[in-house]
Amino acid sequence: MVGHCHPSSMVRWAFVCSRIAGTISAFASHPKSQPPAITSLRATSDTLDKSFLRESLPKNSLFQKLPEESLASLIDAFEPFRAARRQAIVTQGDPCADDYVYVIADGSCKVRVDGKNVPKPYGTIGSGTLFGELGVLYNETRRATVLCESESATLFRIAAASFRTIMEIDQREDLERMREIDRAIDQVSGTGRLYEGGDIIPQYKPQAEWLWRQWSGTIVKISFRTVLGNMLLCLAINVWVQHASGADYHHYFWTADGVVLPDKDLPLVRDLSLISKIWGYQRTLTTFVLTFFVNRAFGFWKDIYADTRKIQNSIDGYFLLLSTNVKRNDDGTLTQQSIELLEDVGQYSRVFHALYWASMAKRFQVLGTDLGLQRMASRGMITRNQLRILQSLDVTDQQLKLAPLEWMLIRPIRAMEEGVVAGDTATKGQLLKQMGKLRDSYMAIPDKLAGRMPLAYT
Structure with a gap:
């Protein structure tokens, strides 16, 4: 009911890339000729000091509850x-089991997915950015390729095995909670389409072969256990009746001559x-109730679906109006100011x-x-300043959405005062x-x- 409402067409791709900003945590841009292999550095006194790791890592929610001793061990394990x-630092599709988690110390990197550059702001990453941690923690393949964008980039990396060992010892429960959050982020951002080859709500196809192959989300899957349990219960009752009645039918269901019913003269x-x-x-009565409520449920689903499309169309209309009235x-x-305005409002x-x-939706409540x-914030969906503002609001989790909605209107009004948007x-x-x-x-x-x-219906 919820997942099918994708963001507006103007911001859809950038929103999908927020997942990449999690697996890669953020990204960068610049091209050049064929480079040499990645060059490992020895941790000497003239290399970048690891003090910046101690400053940057705790900003990531993944490490905020990590004990000081474990954090120190984690930092020491980086090279x-x-x-x-x-140069390709990680390549889409590669396994993560024997790979690394990376932190950019100096320089910038660019992200490519399915051979295409990820647009800004999620397509560029710079100093202090952690990436590759999700694939390592969840034992998944790389979901994007990260290329060095600047003339050279200095990074720190930690082996996947060491990273998992340190994290799982101290944060096993937190990691499970984090995975729940990441799954919610993946679904609400629509990345199931990009990585799993299917919509959150599968598109209907009229072919009979396709229909019979469907399992997930069907009434067959939903009722399978209940129906199977009832069938087994009926079988047990059938066997019990045969033995309790003292009759000897030598069968439980049917014979070659057809169904043989038990003797009705038996007391049981x-x-x-x-x-x-x-x-x-x-x-x-059951047939009527099922038919009635299934029809009501389907009608309710259609109403919600129509409303989600109205939300999408309203956002589309807002951006169309805004983009046609900005300064050019x-x-x-x-103009650069207009680009910044549209990017800001798109992010809001x-x-x-x-x-x-x-x-x-209950499955997404963890995001609030x-x-x-x-x-x-760690995955680049909101900024640190936005995180601070949202955490400071004296509202319920259900009311947090009102803040970015206000930002969507306040930012253009300020732009009108600055002459970036037509102020009539x-x-x-x-x-x-x-x-x-x-x-x-x-x-x-x-x-x-x-x-x-x-x-009255319930």
């Missing part, structure tokens, strides 16, 4: 090395026949998207917690109107959830 320009069988009549009445150069291209909309579904917000009354009024439509759209879903089924 420095240098990569040349355009006669008593059970009364239950058969009761079931006959209940079967009619004489040749029609966007992605934060709103994540926090909105965190307030609506303090640890969830910290993890979003009509433009400001249209922006307010479009934001009102967005609010009406996202409020429709909790209203429907609150009254999804009249009490």
Whole structure:
């Protein structure tokens, strides 16, 4: 019900890349010719001091609860090395079991996924950025290629085995919680499409072969255990009745001549026949109830689906209005101030998207917690300043979404005062109107959830 609402088309790709910003934690840009192999450095007095690791690592939510002794062991296990320009530090699809976790000390790197450069801001990473930790912790393959962008880059790396050992000893429970958060981030950002080859809600195909192959999300999967349990219970009752009645049928279900029913003159069988009549009445009622509630559920699902599309369309409309009223150069291209404005508002909309579904769906609620917000900051979905603001708000987790929604409107209004956006009354009024439509759209879903089924029907 929730996962199918993807971000607006203008910001969709950048939002999908927030997952990459987690597996890679953030990224960079620049090209060049074929480079030599990565050059490992010896930790000597003239190499970069590891003090910056002690300063940068605790900022990542992954290490905030790590004991001081373990943090010291972790830092000591890092070794420095240098990569040349355009050198691949990690390659998409490679296993992580015998690889490394990396921290950039100096220089910048660029990220590529499926052979394409990841756009800013998630496509570039610089000093202090940790990447590769998710693949190592969760024993997954690399989900992106990281290339050195600058003339050279100095990094620190730690072997996967050492990293897992230190982290799992002290933070086994926290890692499970972190994995739950990462899964929520993956799904709410829509990266299932990019990495798993399928939508969160699979698209329907009319071919019979496709339909019969479906399992996940179907009523067959949902009811499989219940139906199987009932069948086994009926089998047990059948066997018990045969032995309890003293009859010898030499079968439990059927013979070559067809179904052979037990003798109705037997006392036990006669008593059970009364239950058969009761079931006959209940079967009619059950069929009606199932049909009615399945239809109601499907209608409710369609309403929610329509509302999620309205949210998406409202965001699209807001960005269309904003992008057509920003300042441009004489040749029609966007000015640097306009680009920064659109990137800022796009990032705010992605934060709103994540926090909105965190307030609506139980499986995403963890994103609204303090640890969830910290993890979003570590994965580049929110900035450190935004994290500080969200943590300081005296509101419930369900109300956190209102902050980025306000940012989406405040930022363009300030840009109007600076002359970056047309500041006439009509433009400001249209922006307010479009934001009102967005609010009406996202409020429709909790209203429907609150009254999804009249009490008389339950």
